[in-house]
Amino acid sequence: MLQDNYTRLYDYCVKHSTPMDDLLYELDRETHLKTLAPRMSSGPIQGRILSLISNLTTPKYILEIGTFTGFATLNLVRGLQAEGKLITVEVNAELQYISNKYFVKSGYADRIEQRIGDAKEIIPTLDYEFDLIFLDAGKRDYPVYYDLILPKLRKGGIILADNILWSGKILNEKMDKTSLILDDFNKYVVNDPRVENVILPLRDGINVIRKL
Numbered sequence: 001m002l003q004d005n006y007t008r009l010y011d012y013c014v015k016h017s018t019p020m021d022d023l024l025y026e027l028d029r030e031t032h033l034k035t036l037a038p039r040m041s042s043g044p045i046q047g048r049i050l051s052l053i054s055n056l057t058t059p060k061y062i063l064e065i066g067t068f069t070g071f072a073t074l075n076l077v078r079g080l081q082a083e084g085k086l087i088t089v090e091v092n093a094e095l096q097y098i099s100n101k102y103f104v105k106s107g108y109a110d111r112i113e114q115r116i117g118d119a120k121e122i123i124p125t126l127d128y129e130f131d132l133i134f135l136d137a138g139k140r141d142y143p144v145y146y147d148l149i150l151p152k153l154r155k156g157g158i159i160l161a162d163n164i165l166w167s168g169k170i171l172n173e174k175m176d177k178t179s180l181i182l183d184d185f186n187k188y189v190v191n192d193p194r195v196e197n198v199i200l201p202l203r204d205g206i207n208v209i210r211k212l
């Protein structure tokens with residue numbers, strides 16, 4: 001019943017929020033038709049929030065960890081400054097044929113740089129001071145990513161860490177390994193004097209973290 005209500009409320013939010021444009025709709029559809037886990041994609045509501053935050057903060061340098069098919073990338077890039085750059089890192093090269101196609105169609109291809117490989121190895125090689133970082137790759141590595149990216153985030157910059165509530169499993173008495181790691185991660189962030197944060201209980205939970 002609760003789940004049913006949640007689904008109806010989510011559908012209501014989709015219907016009463018600015019819809020995806022044709023390009024995002026096409027990408028969302030192709031993602032559902034051609035990938036095994038389309039729910040990994042941010043989807044319309046979270047995508048709109050990402051583009052809204054990007055438009056509000058007008059970043060010069062954006063980092064995304066975990067491209068998948070590029071749905072979040074194409075939302076994040078919308079607030080990017082004209083001379084800015086978005087770097088998106090993905091370990092699975094097999095998805096590149098989808099993401100690249102849409103990056104080109106979007107007209108932002110010259111400002112999106114995709115790096116293929118393990119983000120844990122790629123992040124230390126990035127010589128940028130990022131304004132906005134979307135953390136959305138392997139959840140068990142969130143603590144590692146956080147310590148790698150925080151020094152590369154400018155003061156006042158924002159990290160958006162996705163799936164932080166892990167379908168509510170972080171409330172289970174007996175947590176699985178991923179839930180335990182995410183729970184520890186959330187505790188680490190809220191006690192970290194270098195940042196302020198708020199968890200938005202949106203979709204699977206987004207931890208919005210601002211560097212002080």
Ligand SMILES: C[S@@+](CC[C@H](N)C(=O)[O-])C[C@H]1O[C@@H](n2cnc3c(N)ncnc32)[C@H](O)[C@@H]1O
Nearest residue numbers: 040041042066068071072090091118119137138
């Ligand atoms: C939840 S999906 C990303 C969804 C995308 N950000 C969006 O919202 O549309 C997570 C992605 O992270 C990638 N990934 C997992 N571990 C990774 C790693 N160590 N380095 C880079 N990418 C990784 C996966 O292959 C997967 O495509």
